[in-house]
Amino acid sequence: MSLATLQQVLPPCLTNGTAVAGLVVLGWEDAMAYVRAAEALQRPVILQAGPGCRAHTPLPVMGAMFRTLAAAASVPVVAHLDHGEDAAVCQMAIDCGFTSVMYDGSALPLAENITRTAEIVTFAHRQGVSVEAELGYVGYYGGAHSLGTDPGEVALFVRETGVDALAVSVGNSHLMIRPDATVDLARVRAIQAVAPNVPLVLHGGSGIPAAQRQQLxxxxxxxxxNIGTELRMAFGAALRAAIAQDPNCFDRNQLLRETIDPVSAAARTAIKGLAGI
Known part of the structure; x- marks a missing residue:
């Protein structure tokens, strides 16, 4: 099909009982595996370049990678910047061909988060790019604690910023290696009640049991x-198995090729659950 934006793939999910997977990319093999999984299920997919990925691979390379995969895909593919630190990084991603950017001002005071987010929404929309923002802080497993999203701030935030999607903190945390998170469903309901037309986003999807992801x-x-940790775990297990199977193999391409099918299978499971199929 072609490149898509969040504004194109998320609004149908508001009413059809499905969600789209934002899959964290760290390299070519997993990005290719994700697109194959999405094509197998004929579902859109969001390829995400987060801070860890960007520290290893420059944004122009990631943008070209995502656009190359999207050009040959039979399903919509969103090229998404995850956790953009500031307006400059968001604009750089847009210049590199990303179709969607996430600005993370969640650690800022509300007024400053609104101001900075609105600035990014203005120039991104002018360039046909969608914007995700975060309200309430989503913490990290074994690190900074989450600060739940205040439903009382949501209506003001979405009205003043014009965001296309809103990441919320409702018991979810990044980098969870087990699905032990407890989602505060009452908080989710309160948030959606004041912003019923804004697609909500949960970061730290690996920490949420698959059955609850489907229910939500x-x-x-x-x-x-957003799903990353469980897919990285599938990649690591497949790579270790490939090395153990042939300890004398030194060919990087041969070893990494062995990860594609297992990672694609893990991605299919995640995407299928969110689609309710």
Whole structure:
């Protein structure tokens, strides 16, 4: 099909009981595996370049990679910047061909988060790019604690910023290696009640049990789940197995090729659950 934006793939999820997977990319093999998984299920997919990825691979390379995969894909593919630190990084991603950017001002005071987010929304929309923002702080497993999203701030935030999607903190955390998170469904309901037309996003999707991810997609306006850790774990297991199978193999391409099918299978499971199929 072609490149798509969040504004194109998320709004249908508000009413059809599904959600789209935002899959964290760290290299070519997993990005290719994700697109193959999405094509197998005929579902859109969001390829995400987060801070860890960007520290290893320059944005122009990631942008070209995502656009190359999208050009040959039979499903919509969103090229998404995850956790953009500031307006400059967001604009750089747009210049590199990304179709969607996430600005993370969640650690800032509300007024400053609104001001900075609105600035990014203005120039991104002018260039046909969608914007995700975060309100309430989503913490890290074994690190900074989450600060829940205040439903009382949501209506003001979405009205003043014009964001296309809103990441919220409702018990989810990044980098969870087990699905032990407890999502505060009452908070989710309160948030969607004041912003019913704004697709909500849950970061830290690997920490949420698959059955609950499917329930939330079906019953709420959470339209995007970011999933990374469980897929990195599938990659690591496949790579270790490939090395163990042939300890004498030194060919990087041969070893990495062995990760594609297992990672694609893990991605298919995640995407399928969110689609309710």
């Amino acid at each position: 997609a079906r019953e709420t306006t959470i339209c995007k789940f």
